[in-house]
Amino acid sequence: MNKQTRPLLTLDQLWQFSLQYYSAREIKEACLHLQNHFHGNVNLLLTLKWLDEAQLTFAPQDWSTLTHSLTHIDALLRDYRDLRRKLKAQVSDALYKETLHFELQLEKQQQTALVNCINTLELNPCETPQLVEQYCLQLGAERLARIFIQPVQAHYHTP
Known part of the structure:
Protein backbone atom coordinates (compact mmCIF):
# COMPACT_ATOMS: atom_id res chain seq x y z
CA MET A 1 0.00 0.00 0.00
CA ASN A 2 1.52 3.34 -0.93
CA LYS A 3 1.49 6.34 1.41
CA GLN A 4 -1.26 8.13 -0.52
CA THR A 5 -3.70 5.24 -0.25
CA ARG A 6 -5.99 5.45 2.75
CA PRO A 7 -6.65 2.14 4.51
CA LEU A 8 -10.07 0.76 3.68
CA LEU A 9 -10.80 -0.20 7.27
CA THR A 10 -9.54 1.42 10.46
CA LEU A 11 -9.44 -0.04 13.94
CA ASP A 12 -11.80 2.65 15.17
CA GLN A 13 -14.36 1.85 12.43
CA LEU A 14 -14.27 -1.86 13.21
CA TRP A 15 -14.33 -1.32 16.97
CA GLN A 16 -17.33 1.04 16.80
CA PHE A 17 -19.15 -1.29 14.41
CA SER A 18 -18.43 -4.22 16.72
CA LEU A 19 -19.67 -2.43 19.82
CA GLN A 20 -22.89 -1.43 18.10
CA TYR A 21 -23.56 -4.80 16.47
CA TYR A 22 -22.64 -6.78 19.60
CA SER A 23 -24.97 -4.61 21.71
CA ALA A 24 -28.02 -6.40 20.27
CA ARG A 25 -28.90 -9.16 22.77
CA GLU A 26 -29.52 -11.76 20.05
CA ILE A 27 -26.12 -11.05 18.48
CA LYS A 28 -24.25 -11.14 21.78
CA GLU A 29 -25.83 -14.49 22.68
CA THR A 47 -14.80 -8.31 10.77
CA LEU A 48 -16.51 -10.55 8.24
CA LYS A 49 -19.85 -8.98 9.11
CA TRP A 50 -18.37 -5.52 8.52
CA LEU A 51 -17.16 -6.67 5.10
CA ASP A 52 -20.55 -8.22 4.30
CA GLU A 53 -22.32 -4.98 5.27
CA ALA A 54 -19.87 -3.02 3.08
CA GLN A 55 -20.61 -5.54 0.28
CA LEU A 56 -16.97 -6.50 -0.02
CA THR A 57 -15.32 -9.88 -0.33
CA PHE A 58 -11.88 -11.41 -0.78
CA ALA A 59 -10.51 -14.35 -2.75
CA PRO A 60 -11.05 -17.85 -1.29
CA GLN A 61 -7.30 -18.36 -0.87
CA ASP A 62 -7.19 -15.32 1.46
CA TRP A 63 -9.10 -17.18 4.20
CA SER A 64 -5.85 -18.74 5.42
CA THR A 65 -4.10 -15.36 5.44
CA LEU A 66 -6.89 -13.89 7.53
CA THR A 67 -7.07 -16.75 10.02
CA HIS A 68 -3.28 -16.87 10.28
CA SER A 69 -3.25 -13.18 11.30
CA LEU A 70 -5.04 -14.23 14.50
CA THR A 71 -2.75 -17.04 15.63
CA HIS A 72 -0.31 -15.05 17.76
CA ILE A 73 -2.97 -13.57 20.03
CA ASP A 74 -5.76 -16.15 19.79
CA ALA A 75 -4.19 -18.69 22.18
CA LEU A 76 -3.35 -15.92 24.66
CA LEU A 77 -6.90 -14.59 24.54
CA ARG A 78 -8.44 -18.05 25.02
CA ASP A 79 -6.14 -18.86 27.95
CA TYR A 80 -6.83 -15.49 29.55
CA ARG A 81 -10.59 -15.90 29.08
CA ASP A 82 -10.47 -19.35 30.74
CA LEU A 83 -8.46 -17.93 33.65
CA ARG A 84 -10.88 -15.02 34.07
CA ARG A 85 -13.84 -17.40 34.22
CA LYS A 86 -12.13 -19.55 36.85
CA LEU A 87 -11.33 -16.49 38.96
CA LYS A 88 -14.82 -14.98 38.78
CA ALA A 89 -16.08 -16.57 42.01
CA GLN A 90 -12.81 -15.94 43.85
CA VAL A 91 -12.15 -12.24 43.27
CA SER A 92 -13.90 -9.02 44.16
CA ASP A 93 -16.29 -7.40 41.70
CA ALA A 94 -13.82 -4.55 41.20
CA LEU A 95 -10.97 -6.93 40.34
CA TYR A 96 -13.24 -8.96 38.06
CA LYS A 97 -14.18 -5.77 36.19
CA GLU A 98 -10.46 -5.09 35.73
CA THR A 99 -10.01 -8.56 34.25
CA LEU A 100 -12.85 -7.87 31.82
CA LEU A 106 -6.70 -8.13 24.09
CA GLU A 107 -9.80 -8.17 21.88
CA LYS A 108 -8.80 -4.79 20.49
CA GLN A 109 -5.29 -6.11 19.74
CA GLN A 110 -6.86 -8.96 17.85
CA GLN A 111 -9.01 -6.54 15.86
CA THR A 112 -5.86 -4.54 15.08
CA ALA A 113 -4.31 -7.67 13.56
CA LEU A 114 -7.47 -8.27 11.53
CA VAL A 115 -7.61 -4.67 10.27
CA ASN A 116 -3.95 -4.80 9.27
CA CYS A 117 -4.56 -8.04 7.40
CA ILE A 118 -7.76 -6.88 5.69
CA ASN A 119 -5.97 -3.79 4.44
CA THR A 120 -3.40 -5.97 2.67
CA LEU A 121 -5.99 -8.08 0.86
CA GLU A 122 -7.53 -7.30 -2.48
CA LEU A 123 -11.17 -6.65 -1.72
CA ASN A 124 -13.81 -6.84 -4.41
CA PRO A 125 -17.38 -5.57 -4.53
CA CYS A 126 -19.98 -8.26 -3.95
CA GLU A 127 -23.74 -7.81 -4.26
CA THR A 128 -24.58 -10.86 -2.18
CA PRO A 129 -22.03 -11.00 0.65
CA GLN A 130 -21.49 -14.43 2.14
CA LEU A 131 -18.38 -14.23 4.30
CA VAL A 132 -20.21 -14.61 7.62
CA GLU A 133 -22.25 -17.48 6.26
CA GLN A 134 -19.12 -19.19 4.91
CA TYR A 135 -17.38 -18.83 8.27
CA CYS A 136 -20.34 -20.28 10.18
CA LEU A 137 -20.55 -23.19 7.74
CA GLN A 138 -16.80 -23.85 8.18
CA LEU A 139 -17.43 -24.15 11.92
CA GLY A 140 -20.56 -26.28 11.54
CA ALA A 141 -22.73 -23.47 12.97
CA GLU A 142 -25.38 -23.30 10.23
CA THR A 158 -37.18 1.05 16.57
CA PRO A 159 -39.91 2.44 18.84
Whole structure:
Protein backbone atom coordinates (compact mmCIF):
# COMPACT_ATOMS: atom_id res chain seq x y z
CA MET A 1 0.00 0.00 0.00
CA ASN A 2 1.52 3.34 -0.93
CA LYS A 3 1.49 6.34 1.41
CA GLN A 4 -1.26 8.13 -0.52
CA THR A 5 -3.70 5.24 -0.25
CA ARG A 6 -5.99 5.45 2.75
CA PRO A 7 -6.65 2.14 4.51
CA LEU A 8 -10.07 0.76 3.68
CA LEU A 9 -10.80 -0.20 7.27
CA THR A 10 -9.54 1.42 10.46
CA LEU A 11 -9.44 -0.04 13.94
CA ASP A 12 -11.80 2.65 15.17
CA GLN A 13 -14.36 1.85 12.43
CA LEU A 14 -14.27 -1.86 13.21
CA TRP A 15 -14.33 -1.32 16.97
CA GLN A 16 -17.33 1.04 16.80
CA PHE A 17 -19.15 -1.29 14.41
CA SER A 18 -18.43 -4.22 16.72
CA LEU A 19 -19.67 -2.43 19.82
CA GLN A 20 -22.89 -1.43 18.10
CA TYR A 21 -23.56 -4.80 16.47
CA TYR A 22 -22.64 -6.78 19.60
CA SER A 23 -24.97 -4.61 21.71
CA ALA A 24 -28.02 -6.40 20.27
CA ARG A 25 -28.90 -9.16 22.77
CA GLU A 26 -29.52 -11.76 20.05
CA ILE A 27 -26.12 -11.05 18.48
CA LYS A 28 -24.25 -11.14 21.78
CA GLU A 29 -25.83 -14.49 22.68
CA ALA A 30 -25.11 -15.91 19.21
CA CYS A 31 -21.50 -14.68 19.34
CA LEU A 32 -20.92 -16.28 22.74
CA HIS A 33 -22.51 -19.52 21.51
CA LEU A 34 -20.26 -19.46 18.43
CA GLN A 35 -17.22 -18.91 20.65
CA ASN A 36 -18.06 -21.40 23.39
CA HIS A 37 -19.62 -24.24 21.39
CA PHE A 38 -18.00 -24.00 17.95
CA HIS A 39 -14.61 -22.49 18.91
CA GLY A 40 -15.35 -19.57 16.61
CA ASN A 41 -13.49 -16.29 16.77
CA VAL A 42 -15.91 -13.47 17.50
CA ASN A 43 -13.54 -10.76 16.26
CA LEU A 44 -13.16 -12.58 12.95
CA LEU A 45 -16.92 -12.91 12.69
CA LEU A 46 -17.39 -9.19 13.42
CA THR A 47 -14.80 -8.31 10.77
CA LEU A 48 -16.51 -10.55 8.24
CA LYS A 49 -19.85 -8.98 9.11
CA TRP A 50 -18.37 -5.52 8.52
CA LEU A 51 -17.16 -6.67 5.10
CA ASP A 52 -20.55 -8.22 4.30
CA GLU A 53 -22.32 -4.98 5.27
CA ALA A 54 -19.87 -3.02 3.08
CA GLN A 55 -20.61 -5.54 0.28
CA LEU A 56 -16.97 -6.50 -0.02
CA THR A 57 -15.32 -9.88 -0.33
CA PHE A 58 -11.88 -11.41 -0.78
CA ALA A 59 -10.51 -14.35 -2.75
CA PRO A 60 -11.05 -17.85 -1.29
CA GLN A 61 -7.30 -18.36 -0.87
CA ASP A 62 -7.19 -15.32 1.46
CA TRP A 63 -9.10 -17.18 4.20
CA SER A 64 -5.85 -18.74 5.42
CA THR A 65 -4.10 -15.36 5.44
CA LEU A 66 -6.89 -13.89 7.53
CA THR A 67 -7.07 -16.75 10.02
CA HIS A 68 -3.28 -16.87 10.28
CA SER A 69 -3.25 -13.18 11.30
CA LEU A 70 -5.04 -14.23 14.50
CA THR A 71 -2.75 -17.04 15.63
CA HIS A 72 -0.31 -15.05 17.76
CA ILE A 73 -2.97 -13.57 20.03
CA ASP A 74 -5.76 -16.15 19.79
CA ALA A 75 -4.19 -18.69 22.18
CA LEU A 76 -3.35 -15.92 24.66
CA LEU A 77 -6.90 -14.59 24.54
CA ARG A 78 -8.44 -18.05 25.02
CA ASP A 79 -6.14 -18.86 27.95
CA TYR A 80 -6.83 -15.49 29.55
CA ARG A 81 -10.59 -15.90 29.08
CA ASP A 82 -10.47 -19.35 30.74
CA LEU A 83 -8.46 -17.93 33.65
CA ARG A 84 -10.88 -15.02 34.07
CA ARG A 85 -13.84 -17.40 34.22
CA LYS A 86 -12.13 -19.55 36.85
CA LEU A 87 -11.33 -16.49 38.96
CA LYS A 88 -14.82 -14.98 38.78
CA ALA A 89 -16.08 -16.57 42.01
CA GLN A 90 -12.81 -15.94 43.85
CA VAL A 91 -12.15 -12.24 43.27
CA SER A 92 -13.90 -9.02 44.16
CA ASP A 93 -16.29 -7.40 41.70
CA ALA A 94 -13.82 -4.55 41.20
CA LEU A 95 -10.97 -6.93 40.34
CA TYR A 96 -13.24 -8.96 38.06
CA LYS A 97 -14.18 -5.77 36.19
CA GLU A 98 -10.46 -5.09 35.73
CA THR A 99 -10.01 -8.56 34.25
CA LEU A 100 -12.85 -7.87 31.82
CA HIS A 101 -11.27 -4.55 30.86
CA PHE A 102 -7.94 -6.26 30.18
CA GLU A 103 -9.69 -8.89 28.07
CA LEU A 104 -11.25 -6.09 26.01
CA GLN A 105 -7.75 -4.71 25.39
CA LEU A 106 -6.70 -8.13 24.09
CA GLU A 107 -9.80 -8.17 21.88
CA LYS A 108 -8.80 -4.79 20.49
CA GLN A 109 -5.29 -6.11 19.74
CA GLN A 110 -6.86 -8.96 17.85
CA GLN A 111 -9.01 -6.54 15.86
CA THR A 112 -5.86 -4.54 15.08
CA ALA A 113 -4.31 -7.67 13.56
CA LEU A 114 -7.47 -8.27 11.53
CA VAL A 115 -7.61 -4.67 10.27
CA ASN A 116 -3.95 -4.80 9.27
CA CYS A 117 -4.56 -8.04 7.40
CA ILE A 118 -7.76 -6.88 5.69
CA ASN A 119 -5.97 -3.79 4.44
CA THR A 120 -3.40 -5.97 2.67
CA LEU A 121 -5.99 -8.08 0.86
CA GLU A 122 -7.53 -7.30 -2.48
CA LEU A 123 -11.17 -6.65 -1.72
CA ASN A 124 -13.81 -6.84 -4.41
CA PRO A 125 -17.38 -5.57 -4.53
CA CYS A 126 -19.98 -8.26 -3.95
CA GLU A 127 -23.74 -7.81 -4.26
CA THR A 128 -24.58 -10.86 -2.18
CA PRO A 129 -22.03 -11.00 0.65
CA GLN A 130 -21.49 -14.43 2.14
CA LEU A 131 -18.38 -14.23 4.30
CA VAL A 132 -20.21 -14.61 7.62
CA GLU A 133 -22.25 -17.48 6.26
CA GLN A 134 -19.12 -19.19 4.91
CA TYR A 135 -17.38 -18.83 8.27
CA CYS A 136 -20.34 -20.28 10.18
CA LEU A 137 -20.55 -23.19 7.74
CA GLN A 138 -16.80 -23.85 8.18
CA LEU A 139 -17.43 -24.15 11.92
CA GLY A 140 -20.56 -26.28 11.54
CA ALA A 141 -22.73 -23.47 12.97
CA GLU A 142 -25.38 -23.30 10.23
CA ARG A 143 -28.13 -22.35 12.69
CA LEU A 144 -26.13 -19.34 13.90
CA ALA A 145 -25.46 -18.27 10.32
CA ARG A 146 -29.18 -17.50 9.95
CA ILE A 147 -28.88 -14.95 12.77
CA PHE A 148 -25.67 -13.32 11.56
CA ILE A 149 -26.59 -13.00 7.88
CA GLN A 150 -29.54 -10.73 8.62
CA PRO A 151 -28.80 -7.07 7.89
CA VAL A 152 -27.52 -5.13 10.91
CA GLN A 153 -30.71 -3.05 11.10
CA ALA A 154 -32.80 -6.19 11.59
CA HIS A 155 -31.33 -6.59 15.09
CA TYR A 156 -32.36 -3.18 16.39
CA HIS A 157 -35.92 -2.43 17.31
CA THR A 158 -37.18 1.05 16.57
CA PRO A 159 -39.91 2.44 18.84
